[in-house]
Amino acid sequence: MVLDIDRERFVETMEHQAEIGANEDGGLDRLALTDADRAVRDWFEDQLEALDLDTRVDEMGNMFGRRQGATDEGAVLLGSHLDSQPNGGIYDGPLGIVAALEFVRTLEDEGIETERPVEVVNWTNEEGSRFQPAMMASEVWAGKTSVEAADETTDDEGVRFDDALERIGYRGDAPAEPHDEYDSYLELHVEQGPFLDRGGHDVGVVTGIVGLQWGEITFHGEANHTGTTPMQYRSDALVAASDVVTQIRRLPGTLGERTVATTGDISVEPGSINIIPETVRFTFDLRDPDDDVIAEGLERVRAEMEAAAEREGVEWEYEERMSAGSVDFVDRCVSAVREAAADLGHDAREMVSGAGHDATHAASVCDTAMVFAVSEGGKSHTPEEYTSWDDCHAAAETYANAALRLAGVADGGDPV
């Protein structure tokens, strides 16, 4: 049995969700726990109810809809996130939510009873644009951090997470923890990288997620007049920072083949054209599929930081902002995706995700895998993010069939 996803309804659903929080650039402004997030959650709730699913919302605002199976064995959990980055793209997480909805709709249309229950989930605050860290709500759900710790995080305006969640009416009663002995978790997401597009592939079979280290480096120098302070008497925090930024750029070439390292943000105090920078803060993002490579990379950054600080006579600080070990997905789940793609005749590429996903945390609760859809040009977190409807449909159909393999068809039917 191969499930067909109704392309017209699927595209219509994608287009509908993309209207909620749409901005004039053609992108989405649907940051977690904003009015736009509430609106898309209301819409999602309607979709779950239209499918007659048992719905629940947990303390973190994670939204679930459960379709019973023939048995009470552990459910297959399917989903992604509906929140966006500021001026983000319309595919990103929503594609995974819509694909999960379409899978359940198709089961209904075809009158298929699965052996295992199937649950659809919308995770709260995957993006982490407003409240850090990203993927906070699946992290709590996986028991890696507490509801209390999450509640206390604040956005740039000082609004607490719990207040923002209450405000939009999505502070649920269900405990933010696994409701079930889940069999597996399957997530569809856009690749957000160029490999599928450049290789001409139809769909990605994700075998794991890179580990990452996020940090913030601060150099403290001495503010002084740029015109009257001779070069030899300076302690310029920005020069030290720039030295490290250029070394971070060079790091991957001397580490693993898949290493990426980036400084995404930098700020200067006092930040005046004629004052030598006193304090400079900048971010550091290092990822690799191999945790040992990350540890080695961090050591090297530390050495560069110390050398630059010594050269400029400035003080340094390193603050870890996030650390996540790499994740290897479980074979049987990866195989379900691989075989579903093969059945559909798609050219699939196996790959490690360079981005974190809620699947990172789900993988610590149950067997997990992911499907990637093509990201044209690898663009992501921008209105220019684009996946053709052909590619969206290919990924959604692969996803649905992989999910059916995991959930099983009742009455002893072979799902393949």
Next chain:
Amino acid sequence: MVLDIDRERFVETMEHQAEIGANEDGGLDRLALTDADRAVRDWFEDQLEALDLDTRVDEMGNMFGRRQGATDEGAVLLGSHLDSQPNGGIYDGPLGIVAALEFVRTLEDEGIETERPVEVVNWTNEEGSRFQPAMMASEVWAGKTSVEAADETTDDEGVRFDDALERIGYRGDAPAEPHDEYDSYLELHVEQGPFLDRGGHDVGVVTGIVGLQWGEITFHGEANHTGTTPMQYRSDALVAASDVVTQIRRLPGTLGERTVATTGDISVEPGSINIIPETVRFTFDLRDPDDDVIAEGLERVRAEMEAAAEREGVEWEYEERMSAGSVDFVDRCVSAVREAAADLGHDAREMVSGAGHDATHAASVCDTAMVFAVSEGGKSHTPEEYTSWDDCHAAAETYANAALRLAGVADGGDPV
């Protein structure tokens, strides 16, 4: 004749002005055209009136007080500025204003009539912290830019210069132009650099002002996900910028002995830990006593900018923010300062100012020179700015005696 400056009254006056706009860090928040600036102007006006000077305020808010001389020959103009940087020091420009007031007070005390008229001036907005460029009002006065152009500049909140000036009641009637065929301009200011302090000198004899080039460099790259975008497909605007910042740091070592070059500010868009920097803007400040060195330095920065842009595949823009040729002060004015210091037995160092001053513009109107007071540790534009009362007094007395040399003592008396 050697004039003695009354140390007690001088220190008292310095301390008094330092209370106006004082903040809890021990510094001054007396930005141009704020309430604190109005308050210090009101105080200054009172001082001019107490000395029975002919006062006038021009369209730019520059405040003048004139003491008639025995003749109507060109006046000697004396002054500096009372505005401060945010959280600036208490000496900076105010020391020059107080020294000029004390000079006139001493003439009154001693019953000295000068040959030439003497004018005291407080220039508006020397600092340029709120309205750019710095030294705007002396620039207009010198005929290098128009009142209309200055009026249209706005602060960060969009408040126009003319509205701000009206608001504090210091939009005067006098044209912002030389009122007289001035004989000379003499300004006392703190050095804002470490040379006098490190050399153990009492006072600085300023022979000129370095030229400067201020610019803003912008790199336009491509925003992309830091985790999913391989290093070889990136166009990272911050890496290009950091390359140039480190080269700017190295530039002076290969140019003139007195060259200084700095990046004081940098900003990133979108500025997120997990997005490759798309647009990075940063400032560039290059100074040297030799204009040819500045031209050569600018060429080298341009070459570095192009090389970095090519390496990272980003676009670049260079926008000039200010350009000022170096100024050589006129011998007779410099000599007046040198000889005054020698008469007082001070260890004076001859030096070129690394900072711009209102004297830069005055020098295009009449013969000009400056006196520098010691800046302990070279600190400036911070509450830690410090000049001992001994050093303040040495500079003020040098200044007064140099001014008297230029103004001349009436009745044929020899001022020396």
